[in-house]
Amino acid sequence: xxxxxxxxxxxxxxxxxxxxxxxxxxxxxxxxxxxxxxxxxxxxxxxxxxxxxxxxxxxxxxxxxxxxxxxxxxxxxxxxxxxxxxxxxxxxxxxxxxxxxxxxxxxxxxxxxxxxxxxxxxxxxxxxxxxxxxxxxxxxxxxxxxxxxxxxxxxxxxxxxxxxxxxxxxxxxxxxxxxxxxxxxxxxxxxxxxxxxxxxxxxxxxxxxxxxxxxxxxxxxxxxxxxxxxxxxxxxxxxxxxxxxxxxxxx
Amino acid sequence: xxxxxxxxxxxxxxxxxxxxxxxxxxxxxxxxxxxxxxxxxxxxxxxxxxxxxxxxxxxxxxxxxxxxxxxxxxxxxxxxxxxxxxxxxxxxxxxxxxxxxxxxxxxxxxxxxxxxxxxxxxxxxxxxxxxxxxxxxxxxxxxxxxxxxxxxxxxxxxxxxxxxxxxxxxxxxxxxxxxxxxxxxxxxxxxxxxxxxxxxxxxxxxxxxxxxxxxxxxxxxxxxxxxxxxxxxxxxxxxxxxxxxxxxxxxxxxxxxxxxxxxxxxxxxxxxxxxxxxxxxxxxx
Numbered sequence: 001x002x003x004x005x006x007x008x009x010x011x012x013x014x015x016x017x018x019x020x021x022x023x024x025x026x027x028x029x030x031x032x033x034x035x036x037x038x039x040x041x042x043x044x045x046x047x048x049x050x051x052x053x054x055x056x057x058x059x060x061x062x063x064x065x066x067x068x069x070x071x072x073x074x075x076x077x078x079x080x081x082x083x084x085x086x087x088x089x090x091x092x093x094x095x096x097x098x099x100x101x102x103x104x105x106x107x108x109x110x111x112x113x114x115x116x117x118x119x120x121x122x123x124x125x126x127x128x129x130x131x132x133x134x135x136x137x138x139x140x141x142x143x144x145x146x147x148x149x150x151x152x153x154x155x156x157x158x159x160x161x162x163x164x165x166x167x168x169x170x171x172x173x174x175x176x177x178x179x180x181x182x183x184x185x186x187x188x189x190x191x192x193x194x195x196x197x198x199x200x201x202x203x204x205x206x207x208x209x210x211x212x213x214x215x216x217x218x219x220x221x222x223x224x225x226x227x228x229x230x231x232x233x234x235x236x237x238x239x240x241x242x243x244x245x246x247x248x249x250x251x
Numbered sequence: 252x253x254x255x256x257x258x259x260x261x262x263x264x265x266x267x268x269x270x271x272x273x274x275x276x277x278x279x280x281x282x283x284x285x286x287x288x289x290x291x292x293x294x295x296x297x298x299x300x301x302x303x304x305x306x307x308x309x310x311x312x313x314x315x316x317x318x319x320x321x322x323x324x325x326x327x328x329x330x331x332x333x334x335x336x337x338x339x340x341x342x343x344x345x346x347x348x349x350x351x352x353x354x355x356x357x358x359x360x361x362x363x364x365x366x367x368x369x370x371x372x373x374x375x376x377x378x379x380x381x382x383x384x385x386x387x388x389x390x391x392x393x394x395x396x397x398x399x400x401x402x403x404x405x406x407x408x409x410x411x412x413x414x415x416x417x418x419x420x421x422x423x424x425x426x427x428x429x430x431x432x433x434x435x436x437x438x439x440x441x442x443x444x445x446x447x448x449x450x451x452x453x454x455x456x457x458x459x460x461x462x463x464x465x466x467x468x469x470x471x472x473x474x475x476x477x478x479x480x481x482x483x484x485x486x487x488x489x490x491x492x493x494x495x496x497x498x499x500x501x502x503x504x505x506x507x508x509x510x511x512x513x514x515x516x517x518x519x520x521x522x523x524x525x526x527x528x529x530x531x532x533x534x535x536x
Binding site for chain 1: 351417419420422423424425426427428429430433434437438441442444531
């Protein structure tokens with residue numbers, strides 16, 4: 001097995017408050033890694049450091065080494081990092097001014113791709129991968145991305161992220177605003193996507209973590225308490241705090 | 252179950268609030284309709300083909316029209332918009348996307364003060380900046396005065412509308428590796444488009460009726476002029492001159508001019524909103 005993302009001694013701050021206290025983690029390629037933990041434990045901050053979204057907050061700062069393949073992401077331009085490492089957010093956030101087609105094409109178009117044939121092909125392919133193509137193929141350019149249902153919007157956001165062909169996909173509680181049926185569709189999708197890229201998913205839902213992820217990391221108060229195979233974390237955790245959390249004694 | 256008295260009181264309060272709100276709205280709309288109706292009664296009879304196609308007749312002769320003033324107003328407003336809107340939108344972008352600092356507060360304060368400066372003072376500024384320097388009155392000088400008046404309104408509404416765009420929309424763009432300048436132009440501005448347009452239209456409607464700043468800049472003209480560098484006629488100036496005159500025919504034409512001015516402003520706004528005004532912000536939240 002190969003390592004897709006190598007995190008070494010990652011620290012992150014909001015103003016003077018240290019939110020992550022030196023995280024080390026090796027994310028396996030073509031697998032899904034879940035990040036769990038109680039609210040405010042730093043799990044969102046952690047994945048936002050992996051594509052340098054953390055620093056878009058003016059008071060935020062991060063330090064440490066994050067390697068994706070052989071790229072050191074903290075020594076290259078942030079916009080290039082984000083094209084290699086896509087992100088899906090908690091709340092579906094399609095661009096309201098754009099049609100379904102334009103939403104999916106946005107990442108390529110606004111970075112300079114002009115070839116319409118290529119764009120058409122990539123848009124169709126991305127929507128197919130996100131299992132949305134059949135539902136929207138007749139209204140691609142007519143309907144606004146914001147006119148879709150919540151679950152469809154989230155799959156549109158996944159298609160939009162896929163269109164720029166990332167190596168890693170970060171998902172920050174992608175199902176927390178969705179109903180169970182839409183959630184099931186996204187989870188199926190995660191299985192498909194693992195064939196060609198690496199997934200890191202933050203989730204509040206421990207069943208979801210055990211369903212989709214081979215590896216799970218448990219965060220508590222800015223520390224990575226335990227990181228292991230998902231099975232191990234949920235059946236036989238090494239750390240007392242992990243056990244307390246997954247058995248519902250706190251959090 | 253609340254007591255009957257309480258039920259009655261709540262229902263009464265509800266009716267009262269609805270009644271007051273509806274009454275006040277009707278009053279506001281009523282004033283607008285009254286003004287327009289009065290203009291139509293006084294002016295409609297004098298709006299005819301000659302009025303729209305002829306220049307003013309010399310003093311003492313009956314007839315003529317305000318065609319040159321209509322064209323002049325359009326030219327001045329066009330130039331003022333070309334200067335004022337880009338500055339206004341640019342300042343608004345700075346304030347919303349980068350201006351959470353001392354400089355931003357200073358610009359915000361300056362814009363609000365500028366908004367409160369009497370229009371005649373702005374006219375004087377344009378007079379000393381452009382007319383004195385060029386040595387003659389001109390349509391361009393009038394446009395500069397009106398452009399200065401547009402900037403603060405456009406800047407502040409642009410800022411407000413951009414701030415209404417949810418942060419999650421910007422994050423989505425950053426997450427795709429789209430640089431910030433590109434995000435602002437192609438995504439944030441596009442999302443806030445309808446609101447920004449409303450701000451521009453407000454500013455446009457305000458300057459379209461301004462008379463004072465044009466008096467010593469565009470000056471007015473009894474003849475055709477299509478040059479930015481010459482004194483030019485404008486509807487508000489022509490209305491002002493004619494309305495104060497002792498001649499019945501001129502006063503009649505002043506009413507017609509006022510009616511035409513209002514119709515032109517309203518139809519400009521209607522056309523612009525129809526063409527570009529679909530709001531997408533509602534769907535974004």
